[in-house]
Amino acid sequence: MNLRTLKKLSKRAAPLLGQLRSYSGDQFPAPKDDDSYHNTFIGDRKHWDRLPCHPTYGARNDWPGKRGSEIVFTTRAGRRKILRPPTHARKGTIMVGGMSGYFEPEWTEESAWDALSGYVREHFTEYVPDSDGDEFHLTRRLNTPSDVFRAAREIIAAQLAGRVI
Template sequence: MNLRILKKLSKRAAPLLPLLKDKREQFRAEKGANYTGIVIKQRKCWERLPTHPDNPVGPAGGGAIRVQARAGHKYVLSPHCYPLKGTVMVGAMQGREEPEWDEQSAYEALQDVVFWHFMTYDEETDTQGCERPLGLPSQVFQAAVDMLGDMRAPKLGGM
């Protein structure tokens, strides 16, 4: 997944979140001001950070890699943690004594809601798993639609 696809998936997930009882504030990301937890694996989307001449190796933590260009300059590639400007985000204050702002993209929020809805835990064998596959975005959106169908179905029951 790249940042452009994350932006499109978040735009598609935003209207589903209020229907799934997610009451957090929705807003658009600003350039370099918001964070996402999704790891972007395509290197063309990674940030290029030049290294200092006194320290030619440079820092390379958190999945970053050191690269040497053809001209001999060294730089560090690190995974991008900022969504593109305009990506739909959700956020709210979290915590009791010292509340902090917690935010994520709308697609990440939808993934979390759907995953925890279909999560199962067996106490006898102490194992956990998911009732259905959720590895692809299409599977996540289909599961969200199924959840909405279950919520809107009339509750049949006796007195």
């Protein structure tokens, strides 16, 4: 996925989030400056940030759940560089955010696609206690964006009909 695809998926996900009854959050377009953060892994490396690094820097993997999220390489001139996936959304990407917390509330935000995908995946996750530990698995196939949108429309239809999926 790249930032342009994220922007288009967020635009499609925004009306569906508004129709879900149990989801709340303010929707707004991402501003031009780099203040809006998303949680999607952007694998298209042409969008990755290029940063210089100190020679003592070692490769870290600080992107949760993704291998190879940061690449440290040496250029032909002998300088070391870092490539990192972008964490800021493009201008105009529909974001969902709000204040969370009780004693020290903080602003949290994510793209509309991240919010819808997370909501649908949580809805179709089943918890199975196991002797080795807890196990979670999806009760429905959600591999592509079209699977997520189809499942979200079914959740909305079930809410309007007054039944539970």
